[in-house]
Amino acid sequence: MSSAQSVPTGIQFGSAAGRWVVAATVLGSGMAQLDATVVNVALPAIGRDLGAQASGLQLVVSAYSVTLAALILLSGSLGDRVGRKRVFVAGVVWFTVASALCAMAPTVEMLVAARALQGVGGALLTPGSLAIIQATFIPADRGKAIGAWSALGGVAAAIGPLLGGYLVQAVSWRAIFLINVPLGGLVVWLALRHVPESRDPSAAGRLDYAGATSATVGLAGATYAMVEGPNRGWTSPVVVVAAVLGTFAIVAFVVIERRVAHPMLPLDIFSSRQFTSANVVTFVVYTALGGVFFLLVVVLQNALGYSPIAAGAASLPVTAIMLALSSASGALAQRIGPRLPLTVGPLLVAAGMVLMTRIGPGSAYVTTVLPAVIVFGLGLAATVAPVTAATLAAADERHAGVASGVNNAVARTGGLLAVALLPPIAGLTGDAFLSPTALTAGFHTAMLISAGLAAAGGVVAFVSISNDLLTETPTRAPEHQHFSCALAEVPAHERVSRE
Template sequence: MVAVSTQGSTSRTTSWLPLVAVVLAVFVLMLDATVVTVALPAMARDLDGDVTDLQWVMNAYTIAMAAVQLSAGALADRYGRRRLFLISVGWFAMASVACGLATTLTMLIAARVAQGLAGAIMFATTLALIGQNYTGAARGTAFAVRGTTAGIAVVLGPVIGGLLTDGLGWRWIFLVNLPVAAAAMTIGWSKLRRGEELLRHRRIDVPGPLLLAIGLVALVYALLSANNRGWTDPLILSCLTGAGLALAAFLVVESGLTHPMLDLRLFADRTFVATQIGSFTVQGSVFALFVFFSVYFQNHLGKSVIGAGLSFLPIVIPIMIAGAAVGAFLDRIPPRLTIGVSLALIGVGLLLMLGVTERTGWSHFLAGMVVTGLGCGVALPVLGALAVDVPPAQVGVAAGVNNTALQLGFALGIASYGAVLGTFPETAAGFADGLNHLIAIGAGTAIIGAATATVLLRSGQRRTAS
């Protein structure tokens, strides 16, 4: 491959201002994945839709991000991570305005798709920007801050959404993005390093993201609709079949392209594979459960929207503490140890939450939340650092693969948990019983992910093709 460097200094900076730009973008991006959760009833009233249909307000955003993450990485490798970061932040801000001004459900979902597409580019460039702006211990700290910020934003989404919805109206959960995006663009324009190693010859893959999007939409639709229509319904079977065919065709197409958005050679590296499994596991095991915990806290424990959000602090605080602590030692701890232990901690923490009944109080979750938060706080920065531990010219694609794994874990986790919960009676006891099953599935996912990643990392060697 032939790489070229853009004009500008190639020295790395120890200033933390580039990280500020990245963190602001990551925060608003991840916040918008969950901030709408508590606002769905208000949206349903204003836009004349029901809450079931409005699930697509969440899913349209996540699926759009997952579908084009890989192309976003390839675009960043070709045209520049800094340039595309700034463009995507501006695009995200405009899409947020469209969300806030939407007058119909269709307009809102379309604007959320636009948000997700911009978000994919933002997310794909943030890991790469940290990689090219920092080195050594500073890089470890930067990855820790980014990972911690992402986790906190996901958890705080319902709290901030509740505050804004109750105080100003649901439209402000989108409009509030404008000043944050403006700050990220201003700081990023002046402080992000301009010198980058680029692949000018790289062609952009079009069939790949199209097939991936078709497969994901069909799969998520089937999971969300199967309980209402029945798993043997012709439409559901057609969606599941179509999803399988589209995803299989995606792999075939990617394997035959000279410059695919998904370079399958990356998966010859066991460390790279373990990183994707770990990233998928964190999102699918615990973060996807937050939606259902929020419902339980509000509808079954009688907490307010704000109170339900504050109930997640026992997870947020350990994520902050562990994330900050691990950053200083990131390059001195074996990945096999950190990833295996952190995923296992998530599994153990979820197991401690089992035993939910219709009379269970919030304190029942406390110990499990603390342990789970510690696991997430260690896992997020370690996985973020390993995700871009590839040759410089492949950083964008590698970051895109990792972000796809994260988004898929979140989207498929929510859809799968919703499908399981839909099989239980719509009563307090039925929801509690269903929540126990979801927690058990999440714990099993984390423990299996820990074991698999540990085995892969034990014999993993960096063999990324250049």
């Protein structure tokens, strides 16, 4: 049954109801994050089984990224309009069905198509999970909730290589997709049973079809160009056309949103200096992070001789640190404001990257890799939850979905730019990935560039982020915030590694 009555207090983080909401949103977004990393480990087995060439395997990776990035902004807007839980559940169902299709794919072409469908599901559920967190919890507990969402979601991404390696070796590459079927069923049950509905009741009128189309085409074109540019060459006709079309569509999107009566993305959301600054910090820092997430596992395997599973396990301290500290980091930012965490966090990330320049052939894990990973993890824990919370807090609560979509799109664009541009800038082209010496030298250059970007993110945060919004504790929820419940009772957010 549904209800339109206002809920003035929301849900507390430490309550049973709060734990159920966190569980549903973390498991849902975790499926998408897990799938983004688990597939890379399975690519060699997929290639052998389906007879796929390197170009086909690249599409297995990029098809997911392109559709996810293209639709993530539209998904956030749809959640605000028709219900965040509704869009989230639809995304989980879509993602689960697409995962089953991936597991049954008889050819690489069918697998690529199913992966593109998976990206659609991922786009629907990812911003919805975070928007649910923002709209459901009381203001004082949102920092903790977002911290838990960040930490537990990071666990899913980190265990991807380990889980993927085990399933590929013990069962089949198809098992990495089949595992999503029971997990998706559990998430749907949890969401329908325990997650309250929320939406923006002021979103009236017909859907902004022109804006939705231009945003989707723009993000798809730009993402495709960034993903395929390093493979096909930046002067390739298909890459140039995609880049031009994407740029034109994004410009058209801005013009459309300024003129329509009910825009998909209200541009006045960017009138908040805090919102814009937090997204700038997100873009700069996530571009830096993309270099580490892409290159570290390759260096550990090709330069230090680690197995895929060992390379994935090498970064487990980051997972442990995120799990232990992210919620506390979000709560700290809630108390003192985000400026200090977002200044210190990126600087620690940069320090960890500088320490990674000591990694090379013959390096011992305990004395070389582990210290860098620990410092990097501390910086990550201090950054991720506060920057996410600062972004969402700066937007009107009724725009929680679109604000989450914007922040997710910004973060993913930064990561894609790192994968596309950082290797060639650092000299990692051609056979460099196969030469331990050349790979190590390029990795060191890439880490210094990434460290500079991360440090720049800290500087941007220091000069532009305000402490005001996160430290405010409203006495009541906005009048336009409404929840409804589906129950009678009120229920107690790479590329192919060269072997």
